[in-house]
Amino acid sequence: MSEHDDPHAVNLELPIAARIAAASERHGEAVIVERAVSLIEGNNEGKEFLLIVGGEHAQGILDGAPVLYWPELWGTRALLHAWDDSAADAVRAALSNQAWRVREMATRVVATRRLDAREQLVALLTDETPRVRAAAARALGTVGTSEEIEAMSSLVKDEDIEVRRGAQQGMDAIRKREAK
Helix, strand or coil, X not given: CCCCCCHHHCCCCCCHHHHHHHHHHHHCHHHHHHHHHHHHCCCCCHHHHHHHHHCHHHHHXXXXXXXXXXXXXXXXXXCCCCCCHHHHHHHHHHCCCCCHHHHHHHHHHHHHHXXXXXXXXXXXXXXXXXXXXXXXXXXXXXXXXXXXXXXXHHHHHCCCHHHHHHHHHHHHHHHHHHHC
């Protein structure tokens, strides 16, 4: 067991933001970001870290449930609560992850951290998964410019209501921001 792997040190009753804050206090935010990026890249970061980022759901994986995309998703989500600019490339890479949940979460991190990923977000406007299309449109509302409005405008006629809402919200946000 490494110095960063004490599963008993994690209070699973805490919400994710509080678990990440406690882990950052204990190990340093830079370590948390580095390990989150490592999860995004598909690496094993030990029991404690998996419990920190995945909470009670991570226990299922530790007990033998299929890993699937969960560690990558949780690593991406952790970057909503701990950050260093060194994680930006990993977040951009997560935008093209094979798992739609990881792509969706990466759009949230892009918006929260205001990363330059407009080109990748525009590509996600045609993603096969409606939740990813909606999330990409909302993220463009935060980091996009009027140049992306045309690409987003076709989504207001999408068959999925959440995609239509996301597109309208994204376009409205860009227009409001650029009107200032």
